[in-house]
Amino acid sequence: MNRVSRRAATVLAALVVVIAFGLPAGAAGSPPVTLPKDPDGLESPVTLPSAVDPPARYIPQSACWPTDKAGSVKLRDLLRTTYKVGGGGGISRSCKEGVSEHSDGRAIDWMVDVKVVKEKAAAADFIAWATADDGRNARRLGIMYIIYNKKIWSIYRVKDGWRTSSGHTDHVHISLSWAGARGNTSFWTGKVAGEDYGPCAVFHKLRGALRDAPRTTPCPALVPLVKTSARGDRVFGDKGSSTVKAAQKVLGVKQTGNVDTTTWKAILAYQKDNELRQTGVLDQATWASIQPSSVKTDAVSGYTRAKAIDWGLDRGSATLKPVTFGKDVAILQIALGMPARQQNGVFADVTEAKVKKLQADHDLKQDGIMGAAEWKALAADVG
Ligand SMILES: [Zn+2]
Numbered sequence: 408m409n410r411v412s413r414r415a416a417t418v419l420a421a422l423v424v425v426i427a428f429g430l431p432a433g434a435a436g437s438p439p440v441t442l443p444k445d446p447d448g449l450e451s452p453v454t455l456p457s458a459v460d461p462p463a464r465y466i467p468q469s470a471c472w473p474t475d476k477a478g479s480v481k482l483r484d485l486l487r488t489t490y491k492v493g494g495g496g497g498i499s500r501s502c503k504e505g506v507s508e509h510s511d512g513r514a515i516d517w518m519v520d521v522k523v524v525k526e527k528a529a530a531a532d533f534i535a536w537a538t539a540d541d542g543r544n545a546r547r548l549g550i551m552y553i554i555y556n557k558k559i560w561s562i563y564r565v566k567d568g569w570r571t572s573s574g575h576t577d578h579v580h581i582s583l584s585w586a587g588a589r590g591n592t593s594f595w596t597g598k599v600a601g602e603d604y605g606p607c608a609v610f611h612k613l614r615g616a617l618r619d620a621p622r623t624t625p626c627p628a629l630v631p632l633v634k635t636s637a638r639g640d641r642v643f644g645d646k647g648s649s650t651v652k653a654a655q656k657v658l659g660v661k662q663t664g665n666v667d668t669t670t671w672k673a674i675l676a677y678q679k680d681n682e683l684r685q686t687g688v689l690d691q692a693t694w695a696s697i698q699p700s701s702v703k704t705d706a707v708s709g710y711t712r713a714k715a716i717d718w719g720l721d722r723g724s725a726t727l728k729p730v731t732f733g734k735d736v737a738i739l740q741i742a743l744g745m746p747a748r749q750q751n752g753v754f755a756d757v758t759e760a761k762v763k764k765l766q767a768d769h770d771l772k773q774d775g776i777m778g779a780a781e782w783k784a785l786a787a788d789v790g
Contacts, residue, residue, distance in 0.1 A: 470511055490529035511605070631706070716789060
């Protein structure tokens with residue numbers, strides 16, 4: 408081979424390697440700012456175990472949960488006290504800005520401007536420390552990704568290094584996993600965190616219900632809504648809506664037309680009382696409950712209480728129990744004589760209490776499970 412064709416062969420071989428295996432780590436994009444070799448980083452409040460938390464998987468915003476999570480607050484405060492710069496940035500924001508972990512209270516904007524020498528140096532130190540050694544410290548904090556100065560780095564694509572992004576020249580954006588956001592990772596607890604998938608949507612077109620406890624299993628497959636509504640979602644941050652005013656009347660809060668903190672809390676309380684998924688959103692299931700006139704499709708229309716009980720008697724030994732979702736549950740709710748606003752297809756506390764009451768009245772074991780004996784008891788009551 409002559410020199411030119413030898414060089415061509417080398418380039419070709421390298422190309423084949425890149426296509427087959429992705430960019431080698433050394434070839435990944437350059438960081439957003441020059442990083443120090445020996446960063447100081449953040450000091451953990453606990454003795455760190457030798458084991459490191461697994462890299463956070465990418466779990467984008469799935470709920471509308473605009474409260475600052477404990478781990479987010481601790482990280483923001485530690486950044487400020489360690490580097491003495493970067494105040495003013497927020498964690499939680501409205502749910503109107505598209506997919507953003509800020510709407511879950513698990514993203515931090517640390518206000519350090521690349522044009523301010525001291526702030527840029529602080530950002531560089533933190534970023535160098537967090538991303539070193541394939542993101543060892545990022546894993547301890549549950550960092551999903553960091554955006555700064557038009558570049559993004561994510562732990563779930565750690566071999567790709569820094570990739571092109573946009574904006575973020577006056578702050579570092581840090582998105583956390585649920586374990587990190589809740590402050591459960593080893594940096595805070597001294598123990599490697601378990602898996603936490605966070606809130607899960609259950610129904611199509613609904614957001615995840617808020618839950619404080621970690622979710623250790625993946626989210627289930629989505630099921631169709633039992634009742635759809637002609638109304639669109641109204642989320643935290645919505646303003647000046649006449650339909651929100653109508654909902655506020657039912658919720659018993661001031662009719663401002665804005666989904667503010669008071670209204671958001673009232674939505675959650677209404678959802679809890681009425682066996683809806685506690686999403687904090689005026690979503691289709693909630694509209695169908697609050698405004699029956701807005702119902703567009705109803706999978707259980709035509710079911711009278713008698714028909715619903717017949718349906719149950721036909722089920723034989725098949726059971727229904729908490730926490731399940733869907734049309735079957737809505738038929739059970741009709742059979743139990745629950746009000747229309749609670750016939751949502753969610754089998755949680757309210758429905759369980761009704762089943763247990765039925766069991767108590769008939770000397771059945773109060774396990775909250777609706778089986779053949781319970782259907783017979785119900786038929787005897789109503790029959
Ligand atoms: Zn941000």
